Amino acid sequence: MVNCNWKATFRFITHSPKSFFQRRCIPPSRNPTFLPSASTSEFLCLGQRVFPFFNSLSNRVDITEGCIGMPSAVLRKCYGSTAGLVQRNPKYSTLNDEDVSYFEGILGKKNVIQDEERLVAANTDWMHKYKGSSKLLLQPRSTHEVSQILKYCNSRCLAVVPQGGNTGLVGGSVPVFDEVIISLSSMNNIVSFDKVSGILVCEAGCILENIITFLDNEGFIMPLDLGAKGSCQIGGNVSTNAGGLRLVRYGSLHGNVLGLEAVLANGTVIDMLKTVLKDNTGYDLKHLFIGSEGSLGIVTKVSILTPPKLSSVNVAFLACKDYIICCWTDQNCFNTCDVLMELKRLEGKLLQEAKRKLGEILSAFEFLDIQSMNLVLNHLEGTRNPLPTMHNFYVLIETTGSDEAFDKQKLEAFLLHAMENELISDGVLAQDINQSSSFWHLREGIPEALMRAGAVYKYDLSIPVDKLYNLVEEMRTRLGNVANVVGYGHLGDGNLHLNISAPQYDDKILSQIEPYVYEWTSKHRGSISAEHGLGLMKANEILYSQSRETVQLMASIKNLMDPHKILNPYKVLPHSFSS
Amino acid sequence: MKIMVAIKRVVDYAVKIRVKPDKTGVETQNVKMSMNPFCEIALEEALRIKESGFASEVVAVSMGPSQCVDTLRTGLAMGADRGIHVDSTATLFPLSVAKLLKALVEVEKPTLLILGKQAIDDDCNQTGQMIAGLLNWPQGTFASKVIVDKEKQVATVDREIDDGIETLSLDLPAVITTDLRLNQPRYATLPNIMKAKSKPIKKYTPQDLKVEIKSDLEIIQVTEPPKRKAGVMVSSVDELINKLKNEANVI
Ligand SMILES: Cc1cc2nc3c(=O)[nH]c(=O)nc-3n(C[C@H](O)[C@H](O)[C@H](O)COP(=O)(O)OP(=O)(O)OC[C@H]3O[C@@H](n4cnc5c(N)ncnc54)[C@H](O)[C@@H]3O)c2cc1C
Numbered sequence: 023m024v025n026c027n028w029k030a031t032f033r034f035i036t037h038s039p040k041s042f043f044q045r046r047c048i049p050p051s052r053n054p055t056f057l058p059s060a061s062t063s064e065f066l067c068l069g070q071r072v073f074p075f076f077n078s079l080s081n082r083v084d085i086t087e088g089c090i091g092m093p094s095a096v097l098r099k100c101y102g103s104t105a106g107l108v109q110r111n112p113k114y115s116t117l118n119d120e121d122v123s124y125f126e127g128i129l130g131k132k133n134v135i136q137d138e139e140r141l142v143a144a145n146t147d148w149m150h151k152y153k154g155s156s157k158l159l160l161q162p163r164s165t166h167e168v169s170q171i172l173k174y175c176n177s178r179c180l181a182v183v184p185q186g187g188n189t190g191l192v193g194g195s196v197p198v199f200d201e202v203i204i205s206l207s208s209m210n211n212i213v214s215f216d217k218v219s220g221i222l223v224c225e226a227g228c229i230l231e232n233i234i235t236f237l238d239n240e241g242f243i244m245p246l247d248l249g250a251k252g253s254c255q256i257g258g259n260v261s262t263n264a265g266g267l268r269l270v271r272y273g274s275l276h277g278n279v280l281g282l283e284a285v286l287a288n289g290t291v292i293d294m295l296k297t298v299l300k301d302n303t304g305y306d307l308k309h310l311f312i313g314s315e316g317s318l319g320i321v322t323k324v325s326i327l328t329p330p331k332l333s334s335v336n337v338a339f340l341a342c343k344d345y346i347i348c349c350w351t352d353q354n355c356f357n358t359c360d361v362l363m364e365l366k367r368l369e370g371k372l373l374q375e376a377k378r379k380l381g382e383i384l385s386a387f388e389f390l391d392i393q394s395m396n397l398v399l400n401h402l403e404g405t406r407n408p409l410p411t412m413h414n415f416y417v418l419i420e421t422t423g424s425d426e427a428f429d430k431q432k433l434e435a436f437l438l439h440a441m442e443n444e445l446i447s448d449g450v451l452a453q454d455i456n457q458s459s460s461f462w463h464l465r466e467g468i469p470e471a472l473m474r475a476g477a478v479y480k481y482d483l484s485i486p487v488d489k490l491y492n493l494v495e496e497m498r499t500r501l502g503n504v505a506n507v508v509g510y511g512h513l514g515d516g517n518l519h520l521n522i523s524a525p526q527y528d529d530k531i532l533s534q535i536e537p538y539v540y541e542w543t544s545k546h547r548g549s550i551s552a553e554h555g556l557g558l559m560k561a562n563e564i565l566y567s568q569s570r571e572t573v574q575l576m577a578s579i580k581n582l583m584d585p586h587k588i589l590n591p592y593k594v595l596p597h598s599f600s601s
Numbered sequence: 602m603k604i605m606v607a608i609k610r611v612v613d614y615a616v617k618i619r620v621k622p623d624k625t626g627v628e629t630q631n632v633k634m635s636m637n638p639f640c641e642i643a644l645e646e647a648l649r650i651k652e653s654g655f656a657s658e659v660v661a662v663s664m665g666p667s668q669c670v671d672t673l674r675t676g677l678a679m680g681a682d683r684g685i686h687v688d689s690t691a692t693l694f695p696l697s698v699a700k701l702l703k704a705l706v707e708v709e710k711p712t713l714l715i716l717g718k719q720a721i722d723d724d725c726n727q728t729g730q731m732i733a734g735l736l737n738w739p740q741g742t743f744a745s746k747v748i749v750d751k752e753k754q755v756a757t758v759d760r761e762i763d764d765g766i767e768t769l770s771l772d773l774p775a776v777i778t779t780d781l782r783l784n785q786p787r788y789a790t791l792p793n794i795m796k797a798k799s800k801p802i803k804k805y806t807p808q809d810l811k812v813e814i815k816s817d818l819e820i821i822q823v824t825e826p827p828k829r830k831a832g833v834m835v836s837s838v839d840e841l842i843n844k845l846k847n848e849a850n851v852i
Binding site for chain 1: 613614615616617631632633635636638675678785788789790791792794795836
């Protein structure tokens with residue numbers, strides 16, 4: 023009897039690390055009840071004002087609003103972004119039965135999906151903020167099939183949206199109107215892996231976490247890791263040039279992607295699947311596909327340089343009194359106020375010090391504020407504050423190296439120094455992998471906690487590190503108590519995730535946020551999209567971060583590569599440039 | 602009152618275990634090692650008893666190679682007052698560990714000895730019971746709740762058994778082994794990690810404790826569990842029924 027008992031318990035404990043990992047990522051099929059009350063807010067919003075809406079007659083979408091509305095008969099949208107008004111471009115054909123038969127001919131019936139339920143999922147983005155009304159989802163299994171689909175769509179002028187794991191946060195991965203969805207999910211094979219060079223070649227639909235597991239068995243890691251790893255695909259990551267949690271160590275995908283294969287709008291397959299590190303033969307066109315969000319072609323294969331897995335990983339979760347201490351740089355001395363002057367005496371600054379003292383082993387430097395921490399603790403089960411009391415700021419530092427004793431000593435010396443200089447007020451150092459995972463979960467769980475808290479306005483900004491948190495504070499002042507303003511992000515990369523959480527989407531809140539956030543960012547020469555891309559949400563805002571001439575050149579490139587503009591229309595470039 | 606806690610250094614329980622190619626055991630080279638989770642719970646319980654004023658000192662003991670000192674440092678950072686390291690490179694089976702613990706109990710004279718119910722590497726689940734037998738102390742194994750009455754010198758232990766909860770009352774001194782749901786261990790905070798650096802760790806060898814390490818067990822072979830075969834996707838209900846009928850022979 024007793025024996026059975028411990029067996030049961032033991033099963034529980036051996037399974038828990040797995041559930042931790044699962045908690046660290048997005049479940050592949052999300053339970054709708056976990057999603058915020060989008061549907062309620064949709065209708066609330068509907069009741070408030072009457073806007074020109076999209077239906078079969080007007081084909082218009084108003085995206086100046088705070089949410090999506092979809093009453094049964096009429097599809098009408100209002101997004102949490104002042105992206106402006108988009109109309110369905112009448113030059114695109116409407117899908118007919120012949121088209122469907124044609125696709126069935128090349129893909130087989132099974133891979134041409136018209137099932138309502140599956141279409142609802144593919145039409146709706148992760149945040150439940152953007153919703154298209156596509157009637158067709160295609161699941162090609164090979165580059166050749168992708169090529170055939172595009173060739174046909176191009177000839178018919180049928181607009182398409184490439185879709186990976188559909189975890190994008192800017193409304194780029196779902197149709198705006200009735201674009202045909204091309205999902206890469208069935209192209210999920212590892213093509214080759216070279217154990218000597220660490221070069222991996224795989225199809226675009228491989229889920230990031232599966233690649234991570236595959237590499238782990240081979241003794242390598244992905245240079246890219248992010249909270250959505252359980253669902254997002256490498257093709258989607260490349261197409262959004264995802265940054266994530268390890269960029270501070272391994273750099274961006276522009277450096278790690280060695281080559282790729284892509285299909286152009288007219289079906290031409292471009293083979294740039296290089297597996298060499300150096301290749302200076304003409305224009306390096308693969309870069310056009312990295313971060314262009316499916317607007318220039320569909321990425322079908324990727325070749326990526328993966329670093330060897332190092333045995334020693336340490337994670338520290340630290341508390342700071344003040345943001346300024348997290349990142350402090352010398353300019354701050356002039357932001358006078360007695361406290362800051364006092365801080366001026368501190369010789370160290372946590373981020374600078376970490377870069378200097380942990381240099382070669384630093385692999386992540388993330389931050390969250392007390393508001394983010396409260397959200398996670400309130401909305402995610404099984405989370406607890408690792409520290410005895412609450413603090414205004416938290417920093418998660420990860421080191422990765424090859425010598426456990428050496429790394430630990432180095433990290434402890436750094437932390438001791440930081441404590442002595444009052445750069446940190448408290449902290450914990452993970453003693454095992456389970457503890458590391460639970461510290462990571464606090465940081466990676468924020469987007470999910472925000473989703474559960476209600477409506478959320480997300481901004482992903484690059485801002486000089488020393489000014490980065492000023493924006494959060496200004497927004498807090500601007501919005502008062504109508505919304506909860508939270509700040510977290512990849513501090514090591516100067517990347518702020520400014521999130522404004524409210525019970526429901528509301529025009530008044532939105533008008534307090536936009537365009538102020540964009541103007542502020544532009545004024546500080548930051549970027550209005552550090553890593554999430556522009557998608558639909560920010561297509562019209564690109565000029566805050568790029569010059570008119572640059573955008574003009576982008577539009578010319580788009581015109582050259584996709585003259586009928588069938589690839590992911592209404593996204594990335596301003597509508598005035600692309601029509 | 603003094604509490605002694607045994608803590609074992611094991612392959613971290615989030616690490617995927619690999620069997621050595623020669624099948625003599627599991628790979629421990631270049632693998633992350635951590636404190637056995639049940640031992641962490643044991644230590645946490647000892648610390649809580651101390652914090653409620655029923656004990657004055659918590660002594661953590663670890664046995665094995667020199668790196669056990671790292672595990673002890675973690676224990677000291679969690680709050681143990683002192684550490685004892687029994688240095689041995691030989692494989693230690695439960696009976697040897699129990700004999701070594703008995704020798705240490707004779708030196709330290711604790712009132713309570715707390716251990717994890719089992720270590721997640723060999724899953725023996727024997728040491729607590731053996732040491733209780735050797736010392737002739739009462740034992741409360743698989744504890745899910747512990748209450749110490751200092752006046753009466755009694756520990757009340759709840760145990761989760763198949764039929765419900767069994768409550769035992771143990772006269773001190775006693776041995777307790779901990780189950781998973783007893784508590785949630787604390788993290789090692791930086792100030793405590795720093796403080797732990799100056800806490801004493803005393804080193805013994807089995808010879809010092811007059812225990813002869815001999816293995817009463819011989820491991821013949823260690824193998825991985827058979828791999829699960831990959832599933833197949835069926836495309837229709839008919840196909841499923843056909844497979845259940847003709848391949849699985851279950852309907
Ligand atoms: C919880 C959470 C955490 C996140 N954390 C981060 C983070 O730390 N850093 C970060 O950068 N991002 C983050 N993101 C957003 C990030 O952009 C996506 O998670 C990911 O990179 C997109 O991959 P996907 O496969 O889901 O692509 P999708 O969402 O399906 O698509 C994204 C865009 O790429 C296009 N696309 C997709 N696949 C292809 C393809 N094969 N060829 C051409 N175009 C394609 C789509 O049309 C769309 O425009 C996070 C998202 C979530 C939900």
